[in-house]
Amino acid sequence: MDATSSSETPQDTVYEEIESFFDSAPPLKDGADISRKLNEFIARDSHSTGKLVSDGGGGATRVVCVTSGGTTVPLEKRCVRYIDNFSSGHRGAASTEYFLKAGYSVIFLYRRGTFQPFCRSLPEDPLLECFEVSKELNVQARQSHSEAVKRAIGEHCAVWIAIDQGHLLKLPFTTIFEYLQILQLIAMSMKNLGKCAMFCLAAAVSDFYVPWKSMVEHKIQSASGPLDMRLVQVPKMLSVLRKDWVPMAFCISFKLETDSKILLEKAEMALKKYKMHLVVANELETRKEVVVVVTSSEKISVHRDKNEANADIESPLIKLLVEKHSSYIEGPDF
Amino acid sequence: MDATSSSETPQDTVYEEIESFFDSAPPLKDGADISRKLNEFIARDSHSTGKLVSDGGGGATRVVCVTSGGTTVPLEKRCVRYIDNFSSGHRGAASTEYFLKAGYSVIFLYRRGTFQPFCRSLPEDPLLECFEVSKELNVQARQSHSEAVKRAIGEHCAVWIAIDQGHLLKLPFTTIFEYLQILQLIAMSMKNLGKCAMFCLAAAVSDFYVPWKSMVEHKIQSASGPLDMRLVQVPKMLSVLRKDWVPMAFCISFKLETDSKILLEKAEMALKKYKMHLVVANELETRKEVVVVVTSSEKISVHRDKNEANADIESPLIKLLVEKHSSYIEGPDF
Numbered sequence: 001m002d003a004t005s006s007s008e009t010p011q012d013t014v015y016e017e018i019e020s021f022f023d024s025a026p027p028l029k030d031g032a033d034i035s036r037k038l039n040e041f042i043a044r045d046s047h048s049t050g051k052l053v054s055d056g057g058g059g060a061t062r063v064v065c066v067t068s069g070g071t072t073v074p075l076e077k078r079c080v081r082y083i084d085n086f087s088s089g090h091r092g093a094a095s096t097e098y099f100l101k102a103g104y105s106v107i108f109l110y111r112r113g114t115f116q117p118f119c120r121s122l123p124e125d126p127l128l129e130c131f132e133v134s135k136e137l138n139v140q141a142r143q144s145h146s147e148a149v150k151r152a153i154g155e156h157c158a159v160w161i162a163i164d165q166g167h168l169l170k171l172p173f174t175t176i177f178e179y180l181q182i183l184q185l186i187a188m189s190m191k192n193l194g195k196c197a198m199f200c201l202a203a204a205v206s207d208f209y210v211p212w213k214s215m216v217e218h219k220i221q222s223a224s225g226p227l228d229m230r231l232v233q234v235p236k237m238l239s240v241l242r243k244d245w246v247p248m249a250f251c252i253s254f255k256l257e258t259d260s261k262i263l264l265e266k267a268e269m270a271l272k273k274y275k276m277h278l279v280v281a282n283e284l285e286t287r288k289e290v291v292v293v294v295t296s297s298e299k300i301s302v303h304r305d306k307n308e309a310n311a312d313i314e315s316p317l318i319k320l321l322v323e324k325h326s327s328y329i330e331g332p333d334f
Numbered sequence: 335m336d337a338t339s340s341s342e343t344p345q346d347t348v349y350e351e352i353e354s355f356f357d358s359a360p361p362l363k364d365g366a367d368i369s370r371k372l373n374e375f376i377a378r379d380s381h382s383t384g385k386l387v388s389d390g391g392g393g394a395t396r397v398v399c400v401t402s403g404g405t406t407v408p409l410e411k412r413c414v415r416y417i418d419n420f421s422s423g424h425r426g427a428a429s430t431e432y433f434l435k436a437g438y439s440v441i442f443l444y445r446r447g448t449f450q451p452f453c454r455s456l457p458e459d460p461l462l463e464c465f466e467v468s469k470e471l472n473v474q475a476r477q478s479h480s481e482a483v484k485r486a487i488g489e490h491c492a493v494w495i496a497i498d499q500g501h502l503l504k505l506p507f508t509t510i511f512e513y514l515q516i517l518q519l520i521a522m523s524m525k526n527l528g529k530c531a532m533f534c535l536a537a538a539v540s541d542f543y544v545p546w547k548s549m550v551e552h553k554i555q556s557a558s559g560p561l562d563m564r565l566v567q568v569p570k571m572l573s574v575l576r577k578d579w580v581p582m583a584f585c586i587s588f589k590l591e592t593d594s595k596i597l598l599e600k601a602e603m604a605l606k607k608y609k610m611h612l613v614v615a616n617e618l619e620t621r622k623e624v625v626v627v628v629t630s631s632e633k634i635s636v637h638r639d640k641n642e643a644n645a646d647i648e649s650p651l652i653k654l655l656v657e658k659h660s661s662y663i664e665g666p667d668f
Contacts, residue, residue: 075417078592078618080538083409084418119462128453128490131483139483141473149465149473156462204414208561227542227565258412284412 017235022184024211025177034171034182038189041107044166060196062325064104065186067203068092069111071176073231075210082175083231087204089114091254091287091314095200096168098318100158105167107186109179109203112172118155176206180237187245195329197249199241200321202280204256209234238274250325251276258284267294278324280317288313293320351569356518358545359511368505368516372523375441378500394530396659398438399520401537402426403445405510407565409544416509417565421538423448425588425621425648429534430502432652434492438532439501441520443513445537446506451496452489510540514571521579529663531583533575534655536614538590543568572608584659585610592618601628612658614651622647627654 028034042063069092070085093115096106100117108117130145141149162168171186173179190197208231242251253276255267260283267281271294281292291313293300302320304313362368376397403426404419427449430442434451442451464479475483496502505520507513524531542565576585587610591597594617601615605628615626625647627634636654638647 072418076592080420080590080592080618081540082418082420084406084416086414086416128486131487133484133487137484139475139480139487146473150467150471152462153465153467153473206415226567229563229565231561231563233560256414258410258414284414 028181041169064198065107067109069114070204085204092202094314194248358547362515375503398532399441401443403448404538419538426536428648452492528582
């Protein structure tokens, strides 16, 4: 970790951009409350489980921060219009489940309204339509939906157990400002975990934003003629997360493209530019069937198990990520 | 209805813009299916209820099209990023309930994922958390949530009854393209209802869009430097709806502003420019407490009944709109 070794990025410019981004951001609501929750979560986790995690790697508690869903970019201060990134949050929610099963504690930083861990098996009908009121005025599941509802409620109990036992902390965001502000708080709280910390950055983060200070106060008026908008690049927070915020943590980012031709090239670029340990490359249309895990030395295709009904691609993917994390923990400090 | 009387808008330009908008739009999925549903709905409604509607006005079946929620503007063809308009759809969902109670048949054109009629009284907790599996392996509502869940399921039955009896047709949209394409189909199907048709346009429609033909195919790349975007104005479909699509229908639009200073002025402008019969003026922060109904001859403030718990502002608002529609039906044809 050498702060002066990076020759390809003008590092000073990145720091300036980041300072300007945070300076211009609206203050984070409940920032103090989020910090308190994070510190309690990390302390409780280290305290209650001690050096307990089981699967081979170093023996200390492992904590992963999974980010999930898309960020919004407000176009007005009193926000009526905003730019949004499409993301259901399915990958982040599923990954959280498999990390918990692998013995990790998980900080789940998610976009409000997206998929939640252990809530993915809900029937497609609106939940309310699965129930009826019986003649005795009791609420009961409709015969046709009974099994699906039972399974969903059973799975959902897993969330409460994980939260109760201090293995899961859920933190919601909406805007790009909230996302990066909370991510920084999480990184600060995880810094001392050293190599046992992992960041699995699956959220779809906006590339461009309107700086809060230059944003109009009121709704943009639709006068005659076209609307020209200038959006500024969101500073590349990944490189600072990796280098300064959590220099020892195992860092994974995701690259989503719609054009398969440029996908692997972009993934390799991200690996080098932000010094990620690993980049997961997804193509929009096939992302639930196959992904490519890109490291500095290899490219591994991970496929969903087609022989098993309802199998998730996240099952083999998280297994591989956990193995890579173990090797990293066991490997030389540098 | 004089097609040549409008002197303030260059009408030819509007027609050209509209033609260009529809020409450049991606083809509507299930367009034929939607048309069939609409025709069945209108036919069934006229047939089954005949000239039956009760409350004073003209005696014929009244049908209202309520639009609800915000439209999106895709920024890429294989859409990852889009501009969205904030709107929960609460006003449209509540209005639909009160129109049904007033004896109207309702075509509810709503943004996917927004509030639905008769589903507004759900507990704030995620619905799944309201249930548990008993020792006998039956699904039951938790004691603490039992009453709320019972009320919600009871209310929800009202939706099924309304749909079954042919009084409610729900049609979903996401993009600005889908919204305007379906709105045109609805207008075509309602044209023959004459003055008994009402349009209650509560959706938050985008003012600007990227024409489909000039849109990039793939995800916009975040190269260095800022992103400049040029958005084109969405053609003012309101004036064509009013003048050509349904010249006899009673038309209501909504004006939402965050700046109270310009709100009434903008509402009056919309009334004149698009020849609406009535404009409902809302301010973002107070819209659940008070709105102003603007007509060519008066401005009426409508307040939520504060003496009644859980009272909606839509209760007195829809009552007033129904009265105005009755007067319109009874008034002179011109």
